[in-house]
């Protein structure tokens with residue numbers, strides 16, 4: 137025997153389990169609309185040309201080393217990331233920013249910091265939300281609660297339910313907000329609705345924890361996508377921001393992100409930074425350097441930045457075109473209303489398909505999706521969008 141006899145088999149991860157089934161499927165018609173990763177017109181992963189160019193520059197620069205980064209990451213990268221997120225108006229001396237292991241690591245570092253330095257305050261997540269949010273913040277030791285977000289009956293934002301729940305939450309609660317391209321619903325508040333949400337958060341002395349995993353990916357314009365948290369900063373609502381460079385720079389596996397806290401002054405910033413370093417040191421010591429070197433190389437160079445913005449916009453445009461095409465195909469055959477899919481934004485369509493319909497799509501049509509009815513639009517292209525629309529029609533007719 138072994139001492140590990142009693143270790144049970146863990147449940148497979150909902151999303152990564154389906155991705156594995158897709159890989160094992162041998163049917164040539166198979167479609168992967170499960171994982172939220174960009175695919176080009178041929179269904180292939182895309183490395184942005186600006187990223188390739190940055191890698192070339194780094195490769196040729198013989199002063200580059202493989203030395204450890206500091207605990208809180210590459211200073212220049214963090215400054216570029218802060219500018220990218222907050223724009224030119226927020227002084228860098230007021231931003232306690234650290235490099236993190238992509239958006240997941242940012243949520244984990246931010247949650248652990250809040251559990252220690254904003255204790256006894258629950259965190260409220262939207263219902264529904266990215267599944268990992270719940271697990272991450274529980275692991276941080278936070279009391280995780282939910283606020284109403286999506287109205288399934290009307291396929292839109294439940295603004296009044298959301299505002300009521302934010303009002304009822306104990307004063308000083310942490311409110312997790314998806315900065316843009318809400319995952320899984322694709323349903324974002326309008327800027328007018330954001331103003332009401334942020335005003336309520338301010339009135340109740342809550343802390344706004346923005347998870348920004350898709351800046352630039354929603355509208356195609358990174359500046360426009362940052363509007364909700366830039367507005368919150370302008371209203372002096374306390375902000376914690378988790379940034380991921382996985383989707384917008386296509387750096388998924390490079391694990392590049394940042395976590396920042398907006399501080400009152402430079403002295404406060406130094407104290408918060410010192411505590412963030414203390415969170416990170418025993419967790420993973422220091423972050424990887426390749427992804428952050430790429431982002432820094434792009435954002436420090438005016439020409440490469442311009443090129444990057446265009447490439448990011450082209451991903452958003454292709455997704456938008458597929459979104460439109462899917463709805464157009466469906467409306468030629470289906471008696472149901474699919475217009476909510478057109479109103480949604482970002483990587484995903486939240487179709488409203490039941491778990492049974494999702495299983496049928498996978499078992500009979502080899503279309504792999506999560507059973508909450510979420511489709512990653514990035515997995516669609518001109519060769520498969522009609523096939524997917526036909527299959528959706530068949531299981532909903």
Ligand code: PMP
Pocket residue numbers: 172237238239240241266314319347349380381382388393
């Ligand atoms: N937050 C949200 C809302 C997400 O959708 C994702 C990616 N699925 C993440 C955070 C984190 O992703 P990553 O750790 O790869 O940056």
